Amino acid sequence: MKRYLIYLGGVLLALTLITFAKAPKSSLSTSVSADPATIQPETALPTEAATPAPAAVRSIASTDDAVEDEPILGWCRSIADALPFLADLDGDGVPETVDLTILPGADDQGRWTLSLQKGDQVTLFQTDVPEDTSYGLWAGDLDEDGQYELFFHGDLASNDYVIYGFRSDLSCLFFEPDERAFRWGGNVQSSVFDGYIEGFEDGHLVISGAVDMLGTHWGVRTFAIGDDGIIGPVSTVWQFIDEAEADTPLVVTKALTAYKASVRKDPGEAFILEPGERIYLLASDGWERMWFETEKGKGGVLLLTPDEENTWLIDGVPESEYFEFLPYAG
Ligand SMILES: [Ca+2]
Numbered sequence: 401m402k403r404y405l406i407y408l409g410g411v412l413l414a415l416t417l418i419t420f421a422k423a424p425k426s427s428l429s430t431s432v433s434a435d436p437a438t439i440q441p442e443t444a445l446p447t448e449a450a451t452p453a454p455a456a457v458r459s460i461a462s463t464d465d466a467v468e469d470e471p472i473l474g475w476c477r478s479i480a481d482a483l484p485f486l487a488d489l490d491g492d493g494v495p496e497t498v499d500l501t502i503l504p505g506a507d508d509q510g511r512w513t514l515s516l517q518k519g520d521q522v523t524l525f526q527t528d529v530p531e532d533t534s535y536g537l538w539a540g541d542l543d544e545d546g547q548y549e550l551f552f553h554g555d556l557a558s559n560d561y562v563i564y565g566f567r568s569d570l571s572c573l574f575f576e577p578d579e580r581a582f583r584w585g586g587n588v589q590s591s592v593f594d595g596y597i598e599g600f601e602d603g604h605l606v607i608s609g610a611v612d613m614l615g616t617h618w619g620v621r622t623f624a625i626g627d628d629g630i631i632g633p634v635s636t637v638w639q640f641i642d643e644a645e646a647d648t649p650l651v652v653t654k655a656l657t658a659y660k661a662s663v664r665k666d667p668g669e670a671f672i673l674e675p676g677e678r679i680y681l682l683a684s685d686g687w688e689r690m691w692f693e694t695e696k697g698k699g700g701v702l703l704l705t706p707d708e709e710n711t712w713l714i715d716g717v718p719e720s721e722y723f724e725f726l727p728y729a730g
């Protein structure tokens with residue numbers, strides 16, 4: 401009997417979804433657009449994009465959760481395999497539907513459409529991507545204020561990951577360089593953050609991303625939502641995680657000043673790295689400091705400053721003059 405009710409619930413839900421899908425799309429002011437080169441405003445949405453044909457069947461899984469009267473969302477969970485995903489994201493007692501469709505396009509390109517159905521359908525973003533590209537989608541209440549957040553990451557090109565974040569009030573997450581933190585507000589155009597969501601652990605959002613300093617290095621760092629709603633870094637630095645990277649030392653070609661390793665403001669006592677020395681890069685704050693270890697195991701930190709062309713300087717000299725080769729990607 402119970403299974404029958406679940407099945408019946410699924411059918412009713414499917415009918416409801418189809419009804420919503422056929423409903424006229426709104427031109428809500430909440431609709432957002434991003435880089436016009438890659439992301440189209442909702443008005444450009446092809447009509448078939450809003451038709452979740454296979455989705456209505458898949459939605460039965462999340463209905464099961466509701467019928468069992470268990471919490472649909474924990475603190476945070478992956479929902480990429482449970483789309484369209486139903487949950488009361490804003491706590492008003494009425495479930496919203498999150499869906500992500502990937503429609504095939506020309507030239508081996510697909511198109512992501514991430515949408516939130518809250519009354520009329522709202523397209524959170526659209527972007528063209530290589531087919532069979534990888535992505536992740538999570539829903540959770542990271543700051544435990546009763547409003548659920550959505551986090552999405554995807555690979556726009558080859559290992560070119562970006563992260564989007566949304567709240568159920570449709571505000572977007574964007575990175576505030578001056579604060580070195582994420583804020584809610586703005587629009588999708590300002591929200592893109594280069595990186596990959598590794599997961600959610602101990603109240604923290606774990607992100608990996610590329611640091612472009614003395615080459616391109618892949619690191620991991622944790623973030624958390626503060627009482628002010630701002631998502632800021634918890635860990636001080638990007639810890640480099642690519643082992644192959646760690647095995648490739650940089651060869652010093654010109655004497656340069658380094659400092660004793662320290663995460664404090666004072667970088668500590670200075671010492672000189674001589675030509676011919678090899679250093680392994682370990683971590684960076686992505687802003688001014690790069691931690692390393694010499695081949696003999698001595699730790700240190702290099703201080704860098706960006707110039708007007710956004711290349712890095714050490715003691716006013718371009719970084720490239722100090723090393724045999726800097727492994728920048730692209
Ligand atoms: Ca709701």
Ligand SMILES: [Ca+2]
Binds near residue numbers: 542544549
């Ligand atoms: Ca929240």
